[in-house]
Amino acid sequence: MTTDLTRATADYAVRLGDDALILGHRLSEWCSNGPFLEEDLALTNVALDYIGRARMFLGYGAQLIGGDCTEDTLAYQRDCREFTNLLINELPRGDFAFTMARQYLLDEHALLFLEALQGSSDAELAAIATKAIKETRYHLRRSREWMLRLGDGTEESRRRLQQALEDIWGYLPELFAMDELERELLAAGIAVDREALEAPWRRAVSATFAETDVTLPADGWRVDGGRTGYHTEHLGHLLSELQFVQRAYPGCQW
Amino acid sequence: MPVVNAVAASDRIPLLPVEELERRRRRQHSACPELWRLLDAVKDPEIPVISIWELGVLQNIERDGDTVEVTITPTYSGCPAMDVIREEIGQALEEGGYPHHRIQTRLSPAWSSTWMDEEARAKLEAYGIAAPVSEAGRAAPACPHCGSDRVQAVSEFGSTACKALYQCLDCHEPFDYFKSF
Numbered sequence: 001m002t003t004d005l006t007r008a009t010a011d012y013a014v015r016l017g018d019d020a021l022i023l024g025h026r027l028s029e030w031c032s033n034g035p036f037l038e039e040d041l042a043l044t045n046v047a048l049d050y051i052g053r054a055r056m057f058l059g060y061g062a063q064l065i066g067g068d069c070t071e072d073t074l075a076y077q078r079d080c081r082e083f084t085n086l087l088i089n090e091l092p093r094g095d096f097a098f099t100m101a102r103q104y105l106l107d108e109h110a111l112l113f114l115e116a117l118q119g120s121s122d123a124e125l126a127a128i129a130t131k132a133i134k135e136t137r138y139h140l141r142r143s144r145e146w147m148l149r150l151g152d153g154t155e156e157s158r159r160r161l162q163q164a165l166e167d168i169w170g171y172l173p174e175l176f177a178m179d180e181l182e183r184e185l186l187a188a189g190i191a192v193d194r195e196a197l198e199a200p201w202r203r204a205v206s207a208t209f210a211e212t213d214v215t216l217p218a219d220g221w222r223v224d225g226g227r228t229g230y231h232t233e234h235l236g237h238l239l240s241e242l243q244f245v246q247r248a249y250p251g252c253q254w
Numbered sequence: 255m256p257v258v259n260a261v262a263a264s265d266r267i268p269l270l271p272v273e274e275l276e277r278r279r280r281r282q283h284s285a286c287p288e289l290w291r292l293l294d295a296v297k298d299p300e301i302p303v304i305s306i307w308e309l310g311v312l313q314n315i316e317r318d319g320d321t322v323e324v325t326i327t328p329t330y331s332g333c334p335a336m337d338v339i340r341e342e343i344g345q346a347l348e349e350g351g352y353p354h355h356r357i358q359t360r361l362s363p364a365w366s367s368t369w370m371d372e373e374a375r376a377k378l379e380a381y382g383i384a385a386p387v388s389e390a391g392r393a394a395p396a397c398p399h400c401g402s403d404r405v406q407a408v409s410e411f412g413s414t415a416c417k418a419l420y421q422c423l424d425c426h427e428p429f430d431y432f433k434s435f
Contacts (some may be wrong), residue, residue: 024332033328038408038409038419039409041409041411041412041413041419042409042410042411045411045412046411047330048330048332048333048334048415048417049330051332051334052328052330052331052332052333053331053332054331055331056361100344123362124361126362127361127362127364129359130360130361130363130364131328131362131364131365132331134364134435135331138410138411138433141410142410142411169353176258178281239396241286
C-alpha cells in the first residue's frame with residue numbers, strides 16, 4: 001500500500017471503530033435499566049459485541065497510524081470534533097422503542113455492509129467483517145422480532161415505535177452516503193459501496209414493517225456531518241462519561 | 255464452510271470443517287506436543303469443564319528459539335474471557351518452565367462453534383449447558399437436564415456472549431444454550 005492509501009485505510013478503520021464504540025456505549029447505558037432481566041442481558045450483550053468490534057477496528061486503525069497511537073488513545077483522548085461516527089449512533093437511547101428501532105435499522109444495514117466488507121481487498125478489514133457479521137445475524141434476529149412485537153402490539157407500543165421511526169428517519173441517509181475518502185478506498189477495492197446498500201436495505205425494512213401497523217415515514221429532512229466531525233450536542237455528553245477516568249487521571253491503568 | 259448436518263448426534267457422520275481439520279493437524283504434527291498438553295490445563299474461565307483446545311480457541315503453538323508463540327482466536331468480538339485466557343496461558347507457560355512467550359490473536363478464520371468435537375459437546379451437556387445445534391436443522395436444543403425436546407427460548411442472549419437462555423417445558427428447569435455460531 002502507498003502511504004496515502006495506508007492513511008486513508010486507517011481513517012476508514014477509525015470511522016468504523018467510532019461507529020461501533022459510540023453505539024456500544026449507548027447500548028451499555030441500558031445496563032441495569034432494561035425493562036426486564038432478559039432484555040437487560042440482551043442489550044448489554046449486544047453492547048459488548050459492539051465494544052469488541054470497536055476494539056478490532058480502532059486497534060487496526062491505530063496499528064496503521066503507528067507511533068504512540070493505540071485503541072485506547074483513539075477512544076479516550078480525542079475530542080468531539082475528532083470523532084467520525086455517523087450521527088445516528090450518538091443519539092440518546094430514548095425509550096425502549098427508540099433503542100430497538102434504531103438497532104433494527106442499523107442491524108439491517110450492518111448485515112449488508114459487513115457482507116460487502118468481507119470482500120475487501122484489505123485482509124484485516126475482511127477478517128473483522130467475517131467475525132462481526134455472525135454477531136450481527138443474532139442481533140438482527142432479535143431486533144426484527146421486537147419491531148413485529150412493538151409494531152403489532154398495544155396502542156402505546158405502536159405509537160412509541162411510530163414516533164421513534166419519525167425521529168430517526170432523517171439520520172438514515174448518512175448511512176448510504178459516500179465521501180471522497182470512501183470513494184478513493186472503494187476504487188482501491190478496500191471500502192464498501194454504501195450507495196449500493198440502500199435499495200436492498202429498503203426492501204428488507206419495508207418487508208418487516210409491512211407485517212406491522214406502523215407506517216414508514218416519508219423521506220424529507222436529513223442531517224449529516226458525523227464523518228467530518230460535526231456532531232449533535234449529544235456526543236459531548238456521551239464522551240464526558242466514556243472518557244471521564246482518562247480525563248481525570250491521564251494514563252491511569254488498572 | 256461448516257458441514258455439521260441436521261440429524262441426531264448419534265447418527266451424525268463426523269464431517270469436520272476444513273479450518274478445524276487444519277487446526278487438529280497442526281497439533282498432531284507439532285514439533286512441541288508437550289506444550290499442547292501443558293495448555294490443555296487452561297480452561298474456558300466461564301465454562302471451566304472445557305479447555306481452550308476443546309473450545310477451538312487455541313489455534314497454534316510454535317517455538318522460535320526459546321520463545322513460545324501461541325496463537326488464539328476469539329469466540330465473540332467483545333468476549334471478556336479472552337483477556338483472562340491470555341493471562342492464564344502466560345501463567346501456565348511460566349509455571350511449566352517457559353518464561354519467554356508471545357500470545358497473538360488471530361481473527362481469521364472466524365471461530366465457529368462447529369469446531370467443538372463430540373467429547374467437548376458431551377462435557378457441555380453434563381455441565382448443564384445445551385450444546386449448539388445446527389441452525390439449518392433442529393430449531394431448538396434438547397434440555398440438558400431431562401433430554402426433553404419441548405423447550406422454549408427465553409432470550410437470544412444469556413449470561414455470556416456465547417449463550418442463549420432456554421427453559422424446558424417438561425422439567426421446567428431453565429438452562430443455558432451454547433449458541434450455534
